[in-house]
Amino acid sequence: MKYILKKAVMMILTLFVVSILVFLAFNLIPGDPAARKLGTEATPAQLENLREEMGLNDPLVVRYLRWAGGFVKGDMGDSYTYGPVEKLIADKVPITITLALMAFVIMTIISIPLGIYAARNKGGFIDRIIVVTDQVVMSVPPFFAGILITLIFGLILKLFVPGKFVSYNRDPAGFFAYLLFPAIAIALPKSAMTVKLLRGSVIEEIGRDYARTAYSRGNDTRQVLYRHILKNAMIPVVTFMGMALADMVSGSIVIEQVFNIPGLGRMLLTSINNRDYPVVEAIIMGISIMVMTVNFMVDVIYRIIDPRIDAVD
Amino acid sequence: MSALVSNTAASQAGGDVWQGRARSLEISGLNVYYKNNKKSIFEKRTLTHAVKDVDLVMYKGEVLGLAGESGCGKSSLARTIVGINKNYTGTIKKTDPYPQMIFQDPYGSLNPCGKVGWILKESLRADRKKRRSEEEMDMRIRKAMEDVELPVDFLERYPSQLSGGQRQRVSIALSLVQDPEILIADEPVSALDVTIQAQILRLLDDLHRKLDLSILFISHDLRVVYNICDHVAVMRNGIIEEYGETDCVYRNPRAEYTRELLRSAGI
Numbered sequence: 418m419k420y421i422l423k424k425a426v427m428m429i430l431t432l433f434v435v436s437i438l439v440f441l442a443f444n445l446i447p448g449d450p451a452a453r454k455l456g457t458e459a460t461p462a463q464l465e466n467l468r469e470e471m472g473l474n475d476p477l478v479v480r481y482l483r484w485a486g487g488f489v490k491g492d493m494g495d496s497y498t499y500g501p502v503e504k505l506i507a508d509k510v511p512i513t514i515t516l517a518l519m520a521f522v523i524m525t526i527i528s529i530p531l532g533i534y535a536a537r538n539k540g541g542f543i544d545r546i547i548v549v550t551d552q553v554v555m556s557v558p559p560f561f562a563g564i565l566i567t568l569i570f571g572l573i574l575k576l577f578v579p580g581k582f583v584s585y586n587r588d589p590a591g592f593f594a595y596l597l598f599p600a601i602a603i604a605l606p607k608s609a610m611t612v613k614l615l616r617g618s619v620i621e622e623i624g625r626d627y628a629r630t631a632y633s634r635g636n637d638t639r640q641v642l643y644r645h646i647l648k649n650a651m652i653p654v655v656t657f658m659g660m661a662l663a664d665m666v667s668g669s670i671v672i673e674q675v676f677n678i679p680g681l682g683r684m685l686l687t688s689i690n691n692r693d694y695p696v697v698e699a700i701i702m703g704i705s706i707m708v709m710t711v712n713f714m715v716d717v718i719y720r721i722i723d724p725r726i727d728a729v730d
Numbered sequence: 731m732s733a734l735v736s737n738t739a740a741s742q743a744g745g746d747v748w749q750g751r752a753r754s755l756e757i758s759g760l761n762v763y764y765k766n767n768k769k770s771i772f773e774k775r776t777l778t779h780a781v782k783d784v785d786l787v788m789y790k791g792e793v794l795g796l797a798g799e800s801g802c803g804k805s806s807l808a809r810t811i812v813g814i815n816k817n818y819t820g821t822i823k824k825t826d827p828y829p830q831m832i833f834q835d836p837y838g839s840l841n842p843c844g845k846v847g848w849i850l851k852e853s854l855r856a857d858r859k860k861r862r863s864e865e866e867m868d869m870r871i872r873k874a875m876e877d878v879e880l881p882v883d884f885l886e887r888y889p890s891q892l893s894g895g896q897r898q899r900v901s902i903a904l905s906l907v908q909d910p911e912i913l914i915a916d917e918p919v920s921a922l923d924v925t926i927q928a929q930i931l932r933l934l935d936d937l938h939r940k941l942d943l944s945i946l947f948i949s950h951d952l953r954v955v956y957n958i959c960d961h962v963a964v965m966r967n968g969i970i971e972e973y974g975e976t977d978c979v980y981r982n983p984r985a986e987y988t989r990e991l992l993r994s995a996g997i
Contacts (some may be wrong), residue, residue, distance in 0.1 A: 626838030633812040633831045635857040644852060648843045
């Protein structure tokens, strides 16, 4: 309990630091939001009025507190062109989260059985194929995998229509079907890494003394593997998978471009291009919150599966 | 093939008191091999011949010492008896419940992810020849904990929360729950502090008397072997060089290698 509390406090502190950095970064960038909003035709008096109205003349600390306070209350400020930010990103967040979660599920389904199988049959023909394939897949970046998938599954095999995204409230099945391929593109390299890690971890645990002890009591390989080894072998893998999930949230930015998905990532890039800083700030904060929540959950899960932390604590 | 020098009391002065007693383990013509790891793909996989043509008998209720330098095949022999190592030829006749083993390193031999109670129960579940009820398992676990003189609330602890001596007691309890006739103790004290060593040795000796256990005591420490063993077998390069009653072997070693060992131990 104390441990979880400690991690929660750490998370809030980290978020605080991130928010300061984000705020400072966008306030130090040269350029006047008021001037940007009014265009080149504005008179100095109009500019001054708008600055006053937007609170740009207040000291930095006051502006930060206003921004951060609003953020806590769910008011993320106004986009320079499209009105309140929270409304803008409200329907983008589920898309990005769904994409990341799908990628995570795919990664889990692919990599855990493969990793265990490869470890059990270490040195065998199929294991070698897995190891080599793994090495190749690992080094393919998601955007390239995305392009290949679009080409092969979209344009040649016609399993989906590239660019024809369906909104989830219009056609949930179509929405998931469209996200499947981008999710695979994100999942592939991470799956390869997980397979490699799990394979190594299981092989290492098989050689441990307690596994040998379990054998000596009359267990067969299967029992030793699933009842004794797996829990230990999963400890480093869970950590990695947590980091992978966090990475998938932020990594979907690129893949959303490749597959034309109107998620947070797409919006982030558009807003950067338009210099719509309130939106950019909100999205960066949103992504950091998601990443940190995932890390927090990993810490909690880690705590549950690894009693050894308890002893050092 | 083996250069076995039989040093039974029978060959020296009147019969071995143990001869004719019930046997709990009989090994004959045992050869154990290990596959070596290939260093490159061009190399052929070679085999190490760890145990060569060994014959060995354990009488019911005796403590048999197995001595020899490290790498001589003691542990390979032990592992083959408990069934971890399946690459062997020859016959091993063992009684049911099968022999159980206590390992050298009490830090690594317990699953770090399980509480002591779980580890003990797993050991019972591993014995698939018998289906035991939950109550019977609990009873056996409590009895084993009592036998090794550990309080029952240790069942709720993780191995990492125990000291080396406590862990070794858990290891012993772990091998006792299946109620075996033979205990194989592979250097059970060499990873422990000297004071703890004495305690564990005393515990093993008590258990041997109380439960009428046969113990195969593997050690490189000839003094300990002398103190607790009825018979001793001296092993070298996978061969049993000498076997006999402990007294006879220590007083009148036949094999040159035994003499060497005794000399270096200062006996």
